[in-house]
Amino acid sequence: MKVSFYGHVRQYENIKAEIDANMQEVIMSGNFTLGPVGARFETQAAEYFGSKHAIGVGNGTDALWLSLMALGVGEGDEVITNANTFFATAEAIWIAGATAVLIDCDPKTKCIDPTLIEAAITPKTKAIMPVHLYGQCADMPAISKIAKANDLYVIEDNAQAIDGAGDTFKQGELSDVTCTSYIIQKNLGCFGDGGMVFTDCDKVNAEVRRLRNHGSTARNHHSYGFNSRLDDLQAGVLSAKMKHISAWTDQRIAWAKNYDKGLAGVKSFKLPYATPGYRHVFHLYVLETADEATRDAMVKFLQDAGIDAKTHYSIAIHKQAGFPWGKGCRIVGSLENAEHNAKTCVSLPLFPELKQEEADYVIAKCIEWDNAQA
Ligand SMILES: Cc1ncc(COP(=O)(O)O)c(C=O)c1O
Structure with a gap:
C-alpha cells in the first residue's frame, strides 16, 4: 500500500464546488491583486482569528520579516528564537537585517524553552519569536511575562499551528503580531x-500594508517597500477552506489519537508529547527515535514499505551551511535538545483525509519496525 504525506487532492475533491466558485468569482471580476475577494478574506480571517487586523502577504517568511520591519526591528537588533525550526524563521530575522539569537527547545514540546530566554537578552534584544512547532503552541504566558519585564516585542511564528490554542490563552492574545503561512503543505x-499577519496594532497594520505594496499609501505615491501581496485567487481558495479548518483540525487530532493508541506499546521510539489542555493541531506527528542511525533506518524502512515518512527538520538552524554566520546569528547556551531533535525526528503521514486502512497500515509497519529492534 502507498500512503502519501499530504491529502491535497482529496481535500480539493471534497470541497471542489466551494473553491471553484470563489476562483470563478475572482476570474470573472477581473481583479487579481488587492481586489474585493482578497479584502473580504482579510475581514473573514481577522474575525476567525479574533484580531483587529489581518493582512494578506506573499508568504509566511514575508509575514515574519515585514512584521519585524513594521515594528522597527532591524540592523543592530537581536531577535530570540529556537534553533529547531524551519529555516524561514531565522531567515526572516536575517532579511529584516537583525541578528537571530538561537536558544534551545524544551525536550518534550520541542518549542522554545522559556527558562532559557532571559540569559539570551542583551541591550540589543528587541523581540522574541516563538515558533508553535509541529502544531503545538509555545508556552506563551511564560514568554509574554519575560517580554513585558524586558520591554520586548513578541511575534508568534504560527506557520504550523493555525487553529491551535493553549490551555488558558488564544493565539495572538499574548503577543504583538502573529504570522502564518498558507503554503499548500500547511493545515490551511x-x-x-501565501501568508498573513494578524495584529491588533493599527501602526503595524498600516505599515505592513504599505510595505507589501511598494511602499504605497496612495496611487502613484511610494516610499521604500516591497512587492508581497496575497493574490485574490489564493484568497478565494483560502476563504473556502477557512470554513472547514476547525473540522479538519478535529480530524487531525482524531488521527493523532488513533496513532497514539495504536503505537502505545512501542519501545524503540517515543510518541509526540501534547501539553495537557492545549489544542495541538498536529500539523506534524513527529516520533523520536533513539539516535540518528536508527532514525535514518526507520525512515528508509517506512519508505520502502510505501509510507512517505519524512524528517522535520533534520538539520538545526545553526548547523545549516548557508546561514550568514557573523552577520546574522548568535548562539546562547547548549543547543543539545535542538540537535537531538534534528537527529531523531520521524514524521508520519497525518492529514484530515487519511483513510482508516492507511492509518492501520502505518501503525502495523511501525510496530513491525519496533519488534525488529528488540
Ligand atoms: C515554522 C515556519 N515558519 C515560517 C515558514 C515560512 O512560510 P513560507 O514557506 O510560506 O514562507 C514555515 C513554512 O514554510 C514554517 O514552517
Missing part, C-alpha cells in the same frame, strides 16, 4: 504561496 493551505 492555498494553491501556491
Whole structure:
C-alpha cells in the first residue's frame, strides 16, 4: 500500500464546488491583486482569528520579516528564537537585517524553552519569536511575562499551528503580531504561496500594508517597500477552506489519537508529547527515535514499505551551511535538545483525509519496525 504525506487532492475533491466558485468569482471580476475577494478574506480571517487586523502577504517568511520591519526591528537588533525550526524563521530575522539569537527547545514540546530566554537578552534584544512547532503552541504566558519585564516585542511564528490554542490563552492574545503561512503543505493551505499577519496594532497594520505594496499609501505615491501581496485567487481558495479548518483540525487530532493508541506499546521510539489542555493541531506527528542511525533506518524502512515518512527538520538552524554566520546569528547556551531533535525526528503521514486502512497500515509497519529492534 502507498500512503502519501499530504491529502491535497482529496481535500480539493471534497470541497471542489466551494473553491471553484470563489476562483470563478475572482476570474470573472477581473481583479487579481488587492481586489474585493482578497479584502473580504482579510475581514473573514481577522474575525476567525479574533484580531483587529489581518493582512494578506506573499508568504509566511514575508509575514515574519515585514512584521519585524513594521515594528522597527532591524540592523543592530537581536531577535530570540529556537534553533529547531524551519529555516524561514531565522531567515526572516536575517532579511529584516537583525541578528537571530538561537536558544534551545524544551525536550518534550520541542518549542522554545522559556527558562532559557532571559540569559539570551542583551541591550540589543528587541523581540522574541516563538515558533508553535509541529502544531503545538509555545508556552506563551511564560514568554509574554519575560517580554513585558524586558520591554520586548513578541511575534508568534504560527506557520504550523493555525487553529491551535493553549490551555488558558488564544493565539495572538499574548503577543504583538502573529504570522502564518498558507503554503499548500500547511493545515490551511492555498494553491501556491501565501501568508498573513494578524495584529491588533493599527501602526503595524498600516505599515505592513504599505510595505507589501511598494511602499504605497496612495496611487502613484511610494516610499521604500516591497512587492508581497496575497493574490485574490489564493484568497478565494483560502476563504473556502477557512470554513472547514476547525473540522479538519478535529480530524487531525482524531488521527493523532488513533496513532497514539495504536503505537502505545512501542519501545524503540517515543510518541509526540501534547501539553495537557492545549489544542495541538498536529500539523506534524513527529516520533523520536533513539539516535540518528536508527532514525535514518526507520525512515528508509517506512519508505520502502510505501509510507512517505519524512524528517522535520533534520538539520538545526545553526548547523545549516548557508546561514550568514557573523552577520546574522548568535548562539546562547547548549543547543543539545535542538540537535537531538534534528537527529531523531520521524514524521508520519497525518492529514484530515487519511483513510482508516492507511492509518492501520502505518501503525502495523511501525510496530513491525519496533519488534525488529528488540
Ligand atoms: C515554522 C515556519 N515558519 C515560517 C515558514 C515560512 O512560510 P513560507 O514557506 O510560506 O514562507 C514555515 C513554512 O514554510 C514554517 O514552517
